[in-house]
Structure formats: C-alpha cells, structure tokens
Amino acid sequence: MEAWRPRIQEMADELVGAMVAEGSPADLRAAVALPLPVRVICAPLGAPSEDHDKFARWSETLLTLTRYTQAEVDEAQAEFHPEHDPQDDGDVAVATGTAPST
Known part of the structure; x- marks a missing residue:
C-alpha cells in the first residue's frame, strides 16, 4: 500500500481541487468521499x-x-458480477430480513 501513497494523494488532490474550483457550497461526500475510494479500487484493477x-x-x-x-440491488449485483445468482445469496437475505425463518 505504501507504494500507492503518492498516487492516492494525487487522486485526492485532484478531487479536492475540482471541488474547490466549483466554489461554495461544496458537497464533500459527492466530490471526494465516494469518488476517492472508487478511484483507489479501480486503479490496481486497471478499470478505465x-x-x-x-x-x-x-x-x-x-x-x-x-x-x-x-x-435494484439484484440489478447492480448482476451488472457487477454477471455470473452471480442473487437467489443463492443467503447473507444478503439475512441482512435484509428476507431470509426464510427456520
């Protein structure tokens, strides 16, 4: 991870710079908090x-x-992981309260 530090700092600087350039009011979540982790995850994956x-x-x-x-969750899951069968996802069913009671 240490090797990624300069690139991650560059990504953060770009996002904060763009947010500041847009002026007030700023939405930190939309401008930095969501896109920064997405960029950090996409970079080593080589996602364009x-x-x-x-x-x-x-x-x-x-x-x-x-x-x-x-x-909506099933649609996103299908797009992200096309071979995934949402019917086999017991953890999500338990977390959302949709698992059958035993």
Whole structure:
C-alpha cells in the first residue's frame, strides 16, 4: 500500500481541487468521499476512468441495503458480477430480513 501513497494523494488532490474550483457550497461526500475510494479500487484493477461512475453506482447500491429495493440491488449485483445468482445469496437475505425463518 505504501507504494500507492503518492498516487492516492494525487487522486485526492485532484478531487479536492475540482471541488474547490466549483466554489461554495461544496458537497464533500459527492466530490471526494465516494469518488476517492472508487478511484483507489479501480486503479490496481486497471478499470478505465470512464467506468468509475459504474463502480460508484454499484458500490452505493450494494453497500446501502436499506436505501434500495431488492430489485435494484439484484440489478447492480448482476451488472457487477454477471455470473452471480442473487437467489443463492443467503447473507444478503439475512441482512435484509428476507431470509426464510427456520
């Protein structure tokens, strides 16, 4: 991870610089808090910058289980991991309260 520090700092500086350039009011979450981790994850994967918005949407949808419908979660999961079968995902069913009781 230490080897990535300069690149991650560069990414953060770019995002903060763009946010500051847009002026007030600023939305730190939208400008930095979501795009920075997405960029950090995409960089070693070699994902092109035009796919960052897709990764951001998948992350937001898959990690915010109470905000999105099951259909939206399933759609994001299918796009992110095409061979995944949401019917086999017991952990998500338990987390969302949709698992059958035993």
